[in-house]
Amino acid sequence: MNATQLIGAQKAFFNSNKTKDVSFRIQQLKKLEQVLRDNEPEMSKAINEDFKKSAFQNYVSELSLLYHDIHDACKNLKHWSKPQKVKTNSVNFPAKSYIQAEPLGCVLVIGAWNYPYQLSLAPAIAAIAAGNTVILKPSELPANTSRIMAKLIHENFDPSFFTVVEGGVEETTELIQQKFDKIFFTGSTQVGKIVYQAAAKNLVPVTLELGGK
Secondary structure: OOHHHHHHHHHHHHHOOHHHOHHHHHHHHHHHHHHHHHOHHHHHHHHHHHHOOOHHHHHHHHHHHHHHHHHHHHHHHHHHHOOEEEOOOHHHOOOOEEEOOOOOOEEEEEOOOOOOOHHHHHHHHHHHHOOOEEEEEOOOOOHHHHHHHHHHHHHHOOOOOEEEOOOOHHHHHHHHOOOOOEEEEEEEHHHHHHHHHHHHHOOOOEEEEEEOO
């Protein structure tokens, strides 16, 4: 399935309104946590092969932060998703006004190399909590962690809802040229400019978390 077909499938899933169900979002987040917990040894082995990072370091600097994000979202999602009453101006009296949080649609998350689990999956967790479908593009530099994330997500989630696209510059270039509803990028300023310029052609909103070596 190429990028265009994959995004089409995710937009169709989003338009089914399944992700607007808060219970569905919580279920998927808890499922992700269980997948991560069940596979901690395999994930620690992969990150050790890439960075010589111990299982303890992996838990403290990567996985524990993801578990915290999941727990926070599951605890607060019902409150976050409720309509928020705001004041109505005199012109629209006696109407009542609310702010209703709505998901954007199909989200692309481009992760960074240095904390490959946390900086890839934390934005994905936020996107799922907000009711979106997610395509995750992890950094290709830590090849083993990229491979294990792809394996776990492909085995446990519907690709029309949550999937991973592996690869390098070519694959990333193809993805950022698509009409996503949101792009979240973590990485260098140089690459961030490329992502932003590509997204601008399709008027795709972008969040950039920039740093670099």
